[in-house]
Amino acid sequence: VTTRPHRERLAAWAVPTLLLAVAGLQMGRAAVLDQSSYAGFGFGMFATYENELSRWTEVTATMMDGTEVSVRPDAALDLAVQEVPTDSNVEALAASVLRSDPEFVSVHAAVWTVAVDGRPMQLEKVLMVESTVERSP
């Protein structure tokens, strides 16, 4: 009895098994959390139009004097919210913008996407998720 075939089999299957496990996780997250098919190593690139071209964030901060300003959030957080547009992620994005400037009293963040229809192609903007975070007194 030799252990060589077992070792070779393990070496030949270890990485493919890991690839499948990670991809399975990504598919599950896509089904449950609306995670983009492009993100998370599930090899869903070009399988949907749910990427940074069709999803975007709008962040608006309200100043102490009541004026509203459009804010560009941190790029990494922005990307994370677009890829996984959950309530908690959009709230975290709004909270991070609120913390970034003491002049802000509240921040509203929203993730938008497009719905595609017809020929020629018609695009309709659709709200995916939004959150408003206010500064505690």
Next chain:
Amino acid sequence: VTATPAPPVAAPSLRHRLASPEPLDVVPKLLVLLVIPRGALWLTAAGVVVAVLVVTSPALMRSPILWLSIGIPRLVVDFVDWHGIDDHEVLISYACIALGLALGCPDPARTSHHSLPRLVGLTMALATAWKIGSGQFLDGDTLRYTLLTDPRFDLATSWFGRMGDTALAANDAALASLRDPAGPQTVVLVEPARLTLLAMGLTIGAVVIEGWLAVVYLQRRSSACFRAGLLALFCVATYVIVPVSRFGLILCACAYAGSEGRRDRGLLLGAVAFCVIWPPVWAALGGTQ
């Protein structure tokens, strides 16, 4: 009893080795080029130095420790910082680890012959499953949207879809207005009928060829030459439209590990050459990457 000496085995001639290089001579060289870091100049320079050392030293090139010490940290970084990292980057990390594990086995060529092509099959199977199951691909919507809005496809859109710069600019403006909070709720894009046909053709072609590649690379009952030819066709047909050459290169590197003869190796090396040569030509023609 006297043992009969085994007849001497003729070593492959230099001409044969050059015409049909062995997988374990080629795969590490392709992989080391793909793992050269991009970004800071010093980091890239360090990567080039390491690549030269690996390529010139057969012992280093076949060291399992080297490939595991490249692949595992790379994979950890991919997993930790997964937002925005493309699938083919993690495939490169997987391939480095699979090669390292194979090189640690008694018969590295046999182990890598199984493990690396399996990565090609699984990648294609997952890509096909996503395309069939997403609900956005089979009706052509995904590729229509992509051709109309993704700047990386502008050259293909203008060539094959006969869309002029004015129409492309009008679509960009329509998309920008949709993102404007004060903008319209709906917009209509300029979409020539020819472009719709192109998108439908690409949609059907993508599902068929990727599904077929999944079957032939997972099942491995078809000839090695057929597998290699199909992958070379996929690389040319796909990356001529949008040159994501690193994806093509890693697929060819993994497939080469399972290659068996002169003809299939030639096809895969031809696909590698296309993936290397085409992007600069594309850029010179005005394409965006």
